[in-house]
Every structure is written in C-alpha cells, then in structure tokens.
Amino acid sequence: MSSADIYREIILDYYRNPRNYGKIPNPDVAQRDSNPLCGDELEMHLNIKDNKIADVKFTGKGCAISQASASMLTELIMGKDFEEVKKLSKEDILENLGLHDLGPARIKCALLSLKVLKSGLYSYLTEKMKDTASADKMKEEASGLY
Amino acid sequence: MQASVINIEKIRKDFPILERKVHKDKPLVYLDNAATTQKPVQVIEAISNYYLNYNSNIHRAVHELAEEATAAYELTRDKVAKFINAPRREEIVFVRGTTEAINLVAYTWGRQNVGKDDIIVTTEYEHHSNIVPWQLLAKEKGARIEYVGVDDGGQLMLEQLDRYLETGRVKLVTFSQMSNVLGTISDSEEIVRRCKARGVRVLVDGAQSVPHMKVDLQRLGCDFFAFSAHKMLGPTGVGVLWARRDLLEGMVPFNGGGDMIREVHKYETTWNDLPYKFEAGTPNIADVIGFGAAIDYLEAIGMDRVREHEVEITRYALEKLSEIKGMKIYGPMDAGKRGGVISFNLGDIHPHDLATIIDEDGVAIRSGHHCAQVLMERLDVSATSRASFYIYNTKDEVDVLVRALNRARELFRI
Numbered sequence: 055m056s057s058a059d060i061y062r063e064i065i066l067d068y069y070r071n072p073r074n075y076g077k078i079p080n081p082d083v084a085q086r087d088s089n090p091l092c093g094d095e096l097e098m099h100l101n102i103k104d105n106k107i108a109d110v111k112f113t114g115k116g117c118a119i120s121q122a123s124a125s126m127l128t129e130l131i132m133g134k135d136f137e138e139v140k141k142l143s144k145e146d147i148l149e150n151l152g153l154h155d156l157g158p159a160r161i162k163c164a165l166l167s168l169k170v171l172k173s174g175l176y177s178y179l180t181e182k183m184k185d186t187a188s189a190d191k192m193k194e195e196a197s198g199l200y
Numbered sequence: 201m202q203a204s205v206i207n208i209e210k211i212r213k214d215f216p217i218l219e220r221k222v223h224k225d226k227p228l229v230y231l232d233n234a235a236t237t238q239k240p241v242q243v244i245e246a247i248s249n250y251y252l253n254y255n256s257n258i259h260r261a262v263h264e265l266a267e268e269a270t271a272a273y274e275l276t277r278d279k280v281a282k283f284i285n286a287p288r289r290e291e292i293v294f295v296r297g298t299t300e301a302i303n304l305v306a307y308t309w310g311r312q313n314v315g316k317d318d319i320i321v322t323t324e325y326e327h328h329s330n331i332v333p334w335q336l337l338a339k340e341k342g343a344r345i346e347y348v349g350v351d352d353g354g355q356l357m358l359e360q361l362d363r364y365l366e367t368g369r370v371k372l373v374t375f376s377q378m379s380n381v382l383g384t385i386s387d388s389e390e391i392v393r394r395c396k397a398r399g400v401r402v403l404v405d406g407a408q409s410v411p412h413m414k415v416d417l418q419r420l421g422c423d424f425f426a427f428s429a430h431k432m433l434g435p436t437g438v439g440v441l442w443a444r445r446d447l448l449e450g451m452v453p454f455n456g457g458g459d460m461i462r463e464v465h466k467y468e469t470t471w472n473d474l475p476y477k478f479e480a481g482t483p484n485i486a487d488v489i490g491f492g493a494a495i496d497y498l499e500a501i502g503m504d505r506v507r508e509h510e511v512e513i514t515r516y517a518l519e520k521l522s523e524i525k526g527m528k529i530y531g532p533m534d535a536g537k538r539g540g541v542i543s544f545n546l547g548d549i550h551p552h553d554l555a556t557i558i559d560e561d562g563v564a565i566r567s568g569h570h571c572a573q574v575l576m577e578r579l580d581v582s583a584t585s586r587a588s589f590y591i592y593n594t595k596d597e598v599d600v601l602v603r604a605l606n607r608a609r610e611l612f613r614i
Contacts, residue, residue: 057557061611070548093569093582094552115582117550160556 055155061118062152068122073129076111082182085174089166091159094120098128098170102178105136112170117163119153124167126150131171140175140192142168144199165199172196204594205508206501212592214240214497226562229597234380234408234541234588235566236430239494243433246493250486257482259459273485276492277475283495284406284425285416286442290474293441293448294488298407299329301426301441302374304478305403306333308451309424309443310372313401316342318371321364323348323356323386324578325379328571330405334374348375350578354382354531354538361391365398372401374424377409381570381586382531383514383541385409392421401447407431411590412510412539414503423447434494435487441478448474455480506591510540513589517542517598524605526614530579540589543570546605547614551585557611558604565601 081099088095094116101109110128114121130150131139147168148154148161156164173196179189212218215238222228230238250272256265258273281289295301310333314320320334324347331345338345346364349357356375364370373395377388388404395402403424409415411432417425424447429438443451453460453471457480462470471477498506515535521527526547532538546554551567558565566586569576576582587601 057553057560057608057611060556061553066612091568093573093576095582117552119553160552163552 055153060153060156060160065118065122065151068125069118072112072121072125074111074125074132075113077113078109078111081109081111083174083178085170085177087166087170087173089116089120089162091162094163094166096120096124096166096170098124098167098174100174100178102136107131107134107136107139112167116166119151119156119160119163120166123147123151123164124170127167127171139171140188142171144168169196169199172199204512206505206591208509208592208594211240211501214242215592216241218592222562222564223560226560229561229563229600231587231589231593231597231601232564232566233590233593234431234570234586236436237411237433237590238592239433239435239490240497242497243435243490243493247435247486247490250489255486258485259476269485269489272489272492273483276488276495279492279495279499280440283499284410284427284440284442285418287418288445291442291445291448293443293475293478294483295439295441295478296437296484297428297430297439298327298405298426299439301424301439302329302403302405303333304441304454305424305426305443306337308454309401309447310334310337311340312450312452314338314341314343314371317369318343319346319364319367319369320344321346321348321361321370321373323375324350325354325356325382325384325572325575326374326376327380327405327407328573329407330374330376330403331574334372343371344369347574350382350384350575354379354384356384356386356391358387358391358394361394365394365400368398370395370398370400372403374403374405376405376407377415378406378412378539378541379531379572379575380408380541381543381572381575381584383538383543384532385413385538388420388422396421408539408541411498413507417442429487429491429494432494433497434491437484438487438491445474448478451478453477453480457481459483501591509591510589511535513593513595513598514538514540514542516595517587517589517601520598520602521605524602524609526609527605530584541586542588543584543586545581545584546609547612549608549612549614551583553612554585554605554608557608558601561600561604561607563601563604 078099083100086097096114098112112124176192179185254268258270402422404422406427410427425442430436460480528545530543555567
C-alpha cells in the first residue's frame with residue numbers, strides 16, 4: 055500500500071497522541087520486547103480481574119506504525135474477556151489498524167504490539183494460571199508472528 | 201548533469217543497476233553506499249571470468265588452471281598492499297569482512313595480550329563490530345572497556361583518551377577512521393601518535409575511510425587495520441586485516457585447517473608462513489579476484505578525485521537538506537572535514553516511516569541505528585535516517601532526495 059494510505063490522519067493521531075500511554079504500578083503482567091532490526095521498543099502492562107482486562111498501558115519508542123498499533127491494541131482489549139483477547143490474530147490487528155499489504159519489513163512494526171501482548175499472556179498463563187497447555191500455544195503464536 | 205571533478209556520466213554506464221526502475225517507474229536513487237556500494241561491470245566480469253575460464257582451487261595443485269587462479273588471487277594481495285601503502289604484502293590477510301578482521305584480532309592477539317583489569321579503549325561512534333568483540337574479550341579476561349566520548353560537533357574528545365592512557369592499563373585503542381553515522385573523519389594520526397608515545401597498540405577500522413579517501417598505512421602508523429571490499433565497489437564476503445608482521449608472527453592462528461599449516465603430525469602442527477597462517481580453508485577466491493578489479497577501478501579514477509567529488513556532493517547536500525523545515529542534521533557541517541555520510545531526522549517522523557515514504561520516490565536511504573546503538577544513546581535518539589554518497593551519485597539525485605523529504609514532511613503535516 056502507498057504511504058499516503060499508511061500514514062492516514064488516524065495513524066498520525068495515535069502516534070502523536072497515544073492513548074493508554076504509561077505504566078501501571080505493580081501490574082499483573084509486564085512485558086517488554088524490541089525489534090532488533092530497527093530498535094523499536096515496546097513495554098506493555100496489564101491488570102487482569104474476573105477474567106477481564108481491567109487495565110492496560112504501554113510505553114515505547116519507534117515508528118508511527120509500531121506506536122499507533124500498540125495504542126490501538128490497548129483500546130481494543132481494554133475491558134475485554136481474557137479468552138477473547140487470547141484469540142486475537144494478526145489479521146485482527148491489521149484490520150483494526152486499517153493496514154493491509156504492508157511489506158515484510160514494515161509488517162513487523164505493526165505486529166510488535168501483538169507479539170508483546172501474547173508473550174505477556176504466556177507469562178501470565180505460566181506463572182499465575184499454571185495453564186501450561188494454553189501457555190505453550192500462546193508462546194508459539196507469539197514467535198510465529200514475524 | 202552538472203560538471204564534476206570526475207566523469208559521472210561515463211562512470212554510471214559501468215553500473216547497469218543504476219538504470220533500473222523501482223516501484224514501477226521511479227529511477228533508482230541509490231544513497232545507501234555506507235551500507236554497501238553497487239558493483240561496476242568490471243568487477244562482475246572479473247568474478248564470472250574466473251568461474252567461466254579458470255575456476256580451480258589455489259596454492260596446491262600444479263595444473264594450469266590452479267596456477268592462473270593462484271596468480272589472480274595473489275595479485276589482489278599486491279593491489280591491496282599498494283592501495284593502502286602497506287609495507288609488506290604478507291601483512292595482508294584476506295578475511296570475510298571488517299567484522300571478521302576485528303574478531304580475528306580480539307580472539308588471537310587479544311586473548312594473548314589482554315588480562316584482568318587491563319583497559320581496551322574504543323569510542324562512542326563505533327560500529328557494533330568494534331564494540332562487541334571487545335566486550336566478549338573483556339568478559340572473558342576480566343578486562344574493562346572505556347569509551348572516548350563524542351562532543352556536540354561530532355568530534356572525539358581526545359582529552360578523555362589521554363586520561364585513559366595515563367592509567368598505564370590500556371592495552372589497545374581501537375577506533376574508526378570515519379564514523380559510519382556522523383561522517384566524522386577521526387584525527388587518526390594524532391590518536392596513533394598519542395598511543396605510540398605510551399607504547400599502546402592501535403587498531404583502526406577503515407571500513408568507511410578506505411573506500412572514500414586516500415589511506416596511507418605507513419603514514420598512519422597503527423598496528424592493526426581492517427576494511428571490507430563490498431563498501432568500495434567489490435563483492436561481499438571479502439575483507440582485509442592488515443597487521444604488522446611482528447604482531448602477526450606472535451599471534452596464534454584464528455582458524456585451524458588446510459592451507460594454514462606447514463607440517464601436520466598426529467600431535468603437533470607447525471604453521472605456514474604469513475599471511476597463509478591466517479587463511480585456513482579454501483578462501484573466497486572469486487570475490488578476492490573481483491576485489492582486485494574494484495581496486496583497479498578506483499585507482500583509475502584516483503582516490504583524490506573520489507574524495508573531491510564526495511566533498512562537492514556532500515557540501516551541496518548539507519546545504520539543501522539544511523533548508524528543509526524541521527531538519528536536524530547530526531555530525532560536522534564542514535564538508536571538507538567529513539565523509540559523504542549524512543545522518544538526520546526530520547521533525548517527529550520516525551526514520552523507518554521516512555525511509556518507507558521516500559522509497560516510493562525511488563530513493564534508497566538507510567534508517568535505524570546503523571549498528572551504532574552506543575552513539576544513538578549519546579545523541580539521545582532511537583534512530584536516524586542516513587544518506588550516503590559514492591562516485592556515481594549526482595547533485596540531481598540530491599534534488600530528488602530533497603523533493604522526496606518535502607513530500608514526507610507534507611504527509612506528516614510538519
């Protein structure tokens with residue numbers, strides 16, 4: 055897709071005015087990752103209560119796509135059922151961003167946020183839920199995102 | 201095309217890739233030369249000629265093909281020695297690239313000579329390849345790494361070097377002759393002089409300097425020198441380590457295997473003469489031969505004229521880029537004292553977004569940390585955009601870059 059289609063007003067707005075930007079003190083889940091190719095960084099904090107995402111925040115540095123993607127993902131999952139969030143796919147993220155046919159280099163920027171989320175859920179499932187079967191699936195999904 | 205110190209029109213004809221279009225119909229404007237340069241037909245033909253006509257292994261067989269291949273491979277060694285004015289041809293060791301050359305020194309000389317609490321001095325503007333091998337060595341030996349800082353003008357703060365040298369614990373000072381991000385040309389001879397006054401060994405990373413300016417090792421006076429073929433019109437997978445003969449003689453081999461031995465017995469082996477002691481296994485014969493053609497090409501133009509052309513185009517680019525609203529350029533602003541590498545940021549556009557946008561206009565630049573994250577931290581940025589020039593770039597191409605940057609600026613409403 056052309057850059058005029060990628061860098062629409064909404065992407066620039068989320069890049070410059072990210073929603074849910076910040077940290078949660080003592081979060082249930084804290085997950086950080088970076089893209090070694092370009093150095094994009096992302097850290098996501100989550101609180102989970104009654105099987106719902108009670109709160110979510112992120113901090114990070116990077117391109118408009120990676121940062122807008124992260125911010126829009128936090129809005130997408132806020133208050134959602136844990137089970138539903140576990141099922142989020144690559145297609146859901148790209149649909150939510152309105153970005154299709156990104157090249158192989160830039161799709162990594164768009165999916166970094168989902169990768170961080172899934173890795174975080176993996177830790178949560180392993181450490182707090184002792185649900186190794188679901189955790190392993192989550193880990194596999196996270197590593198298959200690039 | 202504007203008049204220039206070199207005949208760009210003629211040069212461009214030797215690079216068929218520059219004729220290609222990208223994104224359907226956009227002429228390629230290749231400004232990522234600090235990463236790797238394009239290759240002239242002379243280099244490509246030298247490589248294919250070897251495979252088509254005299255492909256064979258070198259140094260061992262006595263048949264005619266082997267003799268031709270050995271002669272061509274060894275001829276490049278002579279060309280390299282002359283090109284950088286090395287005192288002796290046997291001090292030229294062919295490796296995979298600058299990274300391998302530096303690792304070779306760290307793993308052999310470094311392990312033999314650096315001990316607990318010793319200091320290795322590098323700089324804040326080094327490429328990761330001149331930081332990480334030393335970190336590995338320091339961890340193994342309990343040694344320390346110290347950094348010569350970079351000031352706001354992009355220059356090394358040499359008074360910091362003096363302070364480290366005064367401790368008497370410094371075993372090696374290692375620095376790049378030209379920064380791959382800022383374009384700063386280090387005051388190499390002065391750094392070497394200060395180190396030599398204290399009897400400290402010096403490694404110079406010439407990956408960015410050798411392709412772009414006349415380098416004279418006998419004048420420079422360092423102990424180790426490393427550079428790569430692919431950044432100077434040659435193929436990938438070939439680089440050079442130069443070191444003083446007495447040092448190479450004292451160093452243990454890096455890789456063991458064929459060609460690096462004199463005699464192998466069940467429990468004992470003696471080493472081959474220099475430089476073969478450090479060239480175990482079948483080397484990259486075709487690409488070393490191609491590298492020879494690249495050196496011929498540059499010699500025919502003349503390195504002084506290569507440099508002059510780059511100063512001219514860099515001066516023009518610095519002037520035009522500075523006029524763009526929201527532009528921030530890193531590094532020295534005097535084109536006469538820097539290389540043809542310009543790092544910049546435009547407003548709050550992340551370099552990856554910027555590179556994506558201008559790629560649509562056919563402009564290939566680099567974006568990211570340029571394998572220099574220590575410098576990115578020093579500059580307090582996560583990334584920069586980088587345009588870098590070579591002999592085939594024109595001022596017209598700088599104009600295309602500037603127009604593309606202005607389009608990006610408008611897209612981001614800056």
